[in-house]
Amino acid sequence: MAAKPKTFLSGAGLVWRRQGALWWIYIVNAALALLSAGGMVERAGDALNHSLAAQRLVHGFSLGALTELMSQPEAPLELPGTGFLFFPFVFLVFLLFATGGVLALYYRDERLTAGPFFEACGQHFWRFLRLLVYLVIAFIPIGIVGGITGQLHDHIDEAAISPYPAVEVFAAGAVVILLLLMCLRLWFDMAQVIAVAEDEKRMHKALRRSAALLRRNFGSLFWLYFRISLIGWVVCGLALQWWKNYVSPESGGAAFFLGQFIIVFWLSTRLWQRASEAMWYRQYQMEALTGAGVTEPEPVLTPVGAAAPVR
Amino acid sequence: MGTSAGGTRLSKYLVFLAGAAALVFATPVPASPGQSSGAATASSKPLSTRVVAYNIEAKLDPVKHSIAASETLVYQNLTGQAQQTFPFHLYLNAFQPQSTFMTEVRLYGTRGTGPDSGWEPKHTGSIAITKLEVGGMGDLTGRMQFIHPDDDNANDRTVFQVTLPRPVPPGASVEFRIAFEDVLPEVVERTGYKRDFYMVGQWFPKVGLWWKNAWNCHQFHATTEFFADFGTFDVKLTVPQNEIVGAGGDLVSSQNNADGTKTLVFHSEDVHDFSWTASPSFQVVEDQWTGSAGAVKIHLLMSPGNRDTAPRYLKALKGTLQLFDEWYGPYPYDRITVVDPPHGGQDAGGMEYPTLITAATSWNMPKGLLVPEVVVEHEFGHQYWYGMVATNEFEEAWLDEGINSYTEVKVMDALYGHDTSFMNFPFLTLGESEAQRLSYLGRPDLDPIARFAWKYYGSGTYGGITYGKTATMLLTLEGMIGEDTMRRAMHTYFMRYRFTHPTGEDFLKTIEEVSGKDLRWYFNQAVYGTNILDYEILKAYSDPVNWYEKKPKFRARPESHDTVYRTYVTVHRKGDFVFPVDVEIKFSDGQTVTEHWDGRDRWMRYEYERKAKIVSAEVDPQHRILLDRNFYNNSYRKESDSSAVRKLANLWMFASEWFAQWVSWIT
Numbered sequence: 001m002a003a004k005p006k007t008f009l010s011g012a013g014l015v016w017r018r019q020g021a022l023w024w025i026y027i028v029n030a031a032l033a034l035l036s037a038g039g040m041v042e043r044a045g046d047a048l049n050h051s052l053a054a055q056r057l058v059h060g061f062s063l064g065a066l067t068e069l070m071s072q073p074e075a076p077l078e079l080p081g082t083g084f085l086f087f088p089f090v091f092l093v094f095l096l097f098a099t100g101g102v103l104a105l106y107y108r109d110e111r112l113t114a115g116p117f118f119e120a121c122g123q124h125f126w127r128f129l130r131l132l133v134y135l136v137i138a139f140i141p142i143g144i145v146g147g148i149t150g151q152l153h154d155h156i157d158e159a160a161i162s163p164y165p166a167v168e169v170f171a172a173g174a175v176v177i178l179l180l181l182m183c184l185r186l187w188f189d190m191a192q193v194i195a196v197a198e199d200e201k202r203m204h205k206a207l208r209r210s211a212a213l214l215r216r217n218f219g220s221l222f223w224l225y226f227r228i229s230l231i232g233w234v235v236c237g238l239a240l241q242w243w244k245n246y247v248s249p250e251s252g253g254a255a256f257f258l259g260q261f262i263i264v265f266w267l268s269t270r271l272w273q274r275a276s277e278a279m280w281y282r283q284y285q286m287e288a289l290t291g292a293g294v295t296e297p298e299p300v301l302t303p304v305g306a307a308a309p310v311r
Numbered sequence: 312m313g314t315s316a317g318g319t320r321l322s323k324y325l326v327f328l329a330g331a332a333a334l335v336f337a338t339p340v341p342a343s344p345g346q347s348s349g350a351a352t353a354s355s356k357p358l359s360t361r362v363v364a365y366n367i368e369a370k371l372d373p374v375k376h377s378i379a380a381s382e383t384l385v386y387q388n389l390t391g392q393a394q395q396t397f398p399f400h401l402y403l404n405a406f407q408p409q410s411t412f413m414t415e416v417r418l419y420g421t422r423g424t425g426p427d428s429g430w431e432p433k434h435t436g437s438i439a440i441t442k443l444e445v446g447g448m449g450d451l452t453g454r455m456q457f458i459h460p461d462d463d464n465a466n467d468r469t470v471f472q473v474t475l476p477r478p479v480p481p482g483a484s485v486e487f488r489i490a491f492e493d494v495l496p497e498v499v500e501r502t503g504y505k506r507d508f509y510m511v512g513q514w515f516p517k518v519g520l521w522w523k524n525a526w527n528c529h530q531f532h533a534t535t536e537f538f539a540d541f542g543t544f545d546v547k548l549t550v551p552q553n554e555i556v557g558a559g560g561d562l563v564s565s566q567n568n569a570d571g572t573k574t575l576v577f578h579s580e581d582v583h584d585f586s587w588t589a590s591p592s593f594q595v596v597e598d599q600w601t602g603s604a605g606a607v608k609i610h611l612l613m614s615p616g617n618r619d620t621a622p623r624y625l626k627a628l629k630g631t632l633q634l635f636d637e638w639y640g641p642y643p644y645d646r647i648t649v650v651d652p653p654h655g656g657q658d659a660g661g662m663e664y665p666t667l668i669t670a671a672t673s674w675n676m677p678k679g680l681l682v683p684e685v686v687v688e689h690e691f692g693h694q695y696w697y698g699m700v701a702t703n704e705f706e707e708a709w710l711d712e713g714i715n716s717y718t719e720v721k722v723m724d725a726l727y728g729h730d731t732s733f734m735n736f737p738f739l740t741l742g743e744s745e746a747q748r749l750s751y752l753g754r755p756d757l758d759p760i761a762r763f764a765w766k767y768y769g770s771g772t773y774g775g776i777t778y779g780k781t782a783t784m785l786l787t788l789e790g791m792i793g794e795d796t797m798r799r800a801m802h803t804y805f806m807r808y809r810f811t812h813p814t815g816e817d818f819l820k821t822i823e824e825v826s827g828k829d830l831r832w833y834f835n836q837a838v839y840g841t842n843i844l845d846y847e848i849l850k851a852y853s854d855p856v857n858w859y860e861k862k863p864k865f866r867a868r869p870e871s872h873d874t875v876y877r878t879y880v881t882v883h884r885k886g887d888f889v890f891p892v893d894v895e896i897k898f899s900d901g902q903t904v905t906e907h908w909d910g911r912d913r914w915m916r917y918e919y920e921r922k923a924k925i926v927s928a929e930v931d932p933q934h935r936i937l938l939d940r941n942f943y944n945n946s947y948r949k950e951s952d953s954s955a956v957r958k959l960a961n962l963w964m965f966a967s968e969w970f971a972q973w974v975s976w977i978t
Contacts, residue, residue, distance in 0.1 A: 051948070
């Protein structure tokens with residue numbers, strides 16, 4: 001299938017037009033993080049707010065001061081104890097729930113009120129949960145590749161005279177695993193789009209169709225996904241560099257806004273991928289209907305959330 | 312017994328053993344201890360009492376990672392009494408599954424990354440003696456007997472003793488002629504091979520040391536190092552011609568052999584050990600530094616991929632040489648070799664041997680992470696605190712590792728800044744003193760500093776106490792007696808005890824002598840005890856003297872400069888460590904009051920009446936008591952300042968948000 005150059009930028013435009021999804025997800029993300037930080041603030045506040053030694057954390061950032069704080073004999077700041085792991089898990093569940101609605105929104109490219117949005121969320125939650133189980137199963141071969149890479153590294157490291165080949169093999173293995181993970185995500189992304197676009201209830205079938213779609217259009221779809229990922233990495237990397245080099249350690253406001261910019265941008269790139277994939281599939285359906293596209297697999301045009309009113 | 316440690320390997324290495332045996336009897340006996348055959352130090356006179364003279368010939372088999380060797384040891388009996396039984400270390404036998412070393416590694420880990428997670432055959436190391444003869448007494452191989460003075464592990468073969476047919480009179484010397492075979496492990500705990508790299512340390516039968524009227528020859532433990540007599544080493548190494556060799560001695564000669572090997576002869580004197588390294592992949596960097604005792608050649612042997620770190624090593628090494636020379640005393644040797652282990656061979660890194668140290672780095676080591684500098688500084692420091700001041704590393708490890716960690720703080724702070732001497736990123740910093748203190752804070756009360764190294768609760772407390780607490784204890788001591796006095800005490804200790812084997816008490820008494828103070832109360836708690844030092848401001852507040860007067864309602868009472876306040880500050884000694892402290896109280900009128908409390912009682916309340924309220928109260932305002940476990944409770948400020956918490960919350964929130972998004976990628 002021919003590449004669809006417009007999908008890349010149009011996807012960004014779609015995220016912009018339907019930016020409500022972005023902000024709501026961000027608000028939930030931030031609220032949960034705030035809750036997570038709340039426990040830490042309470043504990044750290046007891047030690048810091050009335051201590052002159054807290055200045056070691058204000059002017060610059062002393063790893064020693066932080067470590068000492070985290071190992072307070074009376075109230076150590078333990079990561080799991082302060083919700084650092086719990087709240088991200090809650091966000092994961094939330095996003096699993098919201099993805100159906102977000103994809104419906106992007107696929108239709110229409111304003112959705114709360115009712116249809118949440119209906120789409122609820123309609124796809126269990127389906128996507130099943131997909132998640134499939135995804136975990138799909139990780140197994142990638143784990144095997146990782147294991148093989150590790151063993152290969154060890155074997156070469158033992159046998160070779162130079163240290164480089166083993167490291168190069170390991171690095172190559174890491175790149176391959178990264179690419180495999182991206183392919184896997186793309187495969188499941190498209191399965192989710194198919195599930196939403198065609199109200200496909202059987203996830204194994206959605207996966208099969210998504211695989212067939214990818215097989216025939218791998219180049220254009222992967223390039224679409226990869227480019228957006230790359231933009232996310234580059235921009236966030238630059239922003240982190242900026243934070244590191246130019247934001248004063250004492251500057252609370254600038255650090256906060258830059259940090260939140262990174263969070264929003266990172267999130268928006270993920271939604272950009274989602275939007276682009278939804279648009280791509282819609283165009284694919286249109287082309288299939290007009291006979292310009294690939295006819296295999298045969299798309300089934302079904303109204304999204306047929307029971308839901310479209311406004 | 313005897314050769315059984317390597318018995319199964321005997322047939323495999325028969326060729327080498329035969330060669331070694333031939334070398335044993337063909338090699339001329341070296342000069343007796345005290346005679347020099349080269350210029351290994353800048354001094355023409357012996358610097359030490361040379362008890363031992365080792366003459367070793369060794370041949371490396373890079374295919375089998377083995378060494379066939381012979382050793383002639385001339386031991387001068389300066390013990391003041393006749394000696395008939397001599398113990399020897401066989402350190403390489405520690406790298407066997409049933410050794411005491413490995414048993415302890417399984418129990419509480421080790422400092423390296425070797426066999427902690429499970430035994431693999433490549434970790435096996437061994438040293439097998441195939442023949443032991445004593446001059447004038449014949450073949451005594453059958454008299455060798457493995458002993459285990461520290462435990463009941465009959466499977467430990469790291470120490471053997473041999474009883475001679477007749478005693479060696481005081482003042483006489485005895486000559487041991489030993490043929491032995493080393494099998495090197497893949498690098499574990501300082502020694503072994505990695506690909507084409509060899510770090511060969513603790514590799515030859517080494518006689519114990521007569522100390523405190525007894526033989527001191529401990530088994531090799533997971534947390535112990537070494538203790539040996541000073542003397543001379545003449546070592547002849549035969550290796551493939553493509554090998555680049557570094558050693559803890561001066562290269563006397565090099566000769567290519569017809570079989571594709573070359574034989575290098577090294578000489579070293581006034582040292583108590585000899586180690587060497589070889590790799591065809593080394594890149595050699597040469598440099599020189601001149602100090603008060605003359606010129607010192609610097610040989611840097613860099614491994615592939617690490618070449619960019621060479622200038623960092625050199626800068627740290629030269630700076631350390633300079634400061635040690637200025638502060639503690641001269642470096643008398645004419646060379647120092649720095650070995651940079653290759654990628655994957657880091658277990659050979661961070662180790663000291665006389666005039667040879669191993670460094671540590673990694674590919675693309677960030678400039679802000681000063682690991683190469685710290686390691687080179689630390690290992691060079693051991694040239695003083697182990698190399699020359701040769702304390703008992705088995706029984707009083709704090710005297711080498713701890714004192715060395717203290718001087719590491721001093722040198723690194725002087726070279727790289729107090730708050731940035733370990734980590735110096737724009738967003739994150741860590742000073743050496745903080746790093747040492749943190750390592751102590753992990754488990755501060757399980758072991759005292761003064762404890763045999765293998766009797767610590769575990770390798771974690773061994774490290775935290777021996778290195779971290781000792782350094783922190785000495786930094787606190789420095790705060791008590793002053794930096795200049797402390798430096799003079801260290802200088803006196805070094806100059807007085809170099810090339811001898813002092814004890815912990817020798818060190819502590821030197822500090823008391825130089826400072827002119829009775830510090831026993833401190834040493835008893837800090838060195839010999841496990842008491843925790845922790846002071847806090849328990850309560851600090853100001854109360855109007857006329858507190859009973861009604862406040863006007865619905866409007867704030869204007870702040871009156873005439874209001875008299877009664878201010879209370881209570882200091883609490885939370886730990887059992889009694890330490891006199893200063894307490895600084897600041898008032899709203901800008902006045903500061905400093906109190907001194909002997910700290911004997913559990914708490915002390917100070918009371919003031921003045922026309923000003925308290926602003927802050929702080930224990931140890933000069934921040935000299937680094938042994939204090941918790942700095943945060945040392946002070947109390949009346950006005951709350953949440954800027955630190957806001958900053959932490961911001962970072963926490965950012966990390967939590969991003970982590971959540973990463974985790975949710977799977978949805």
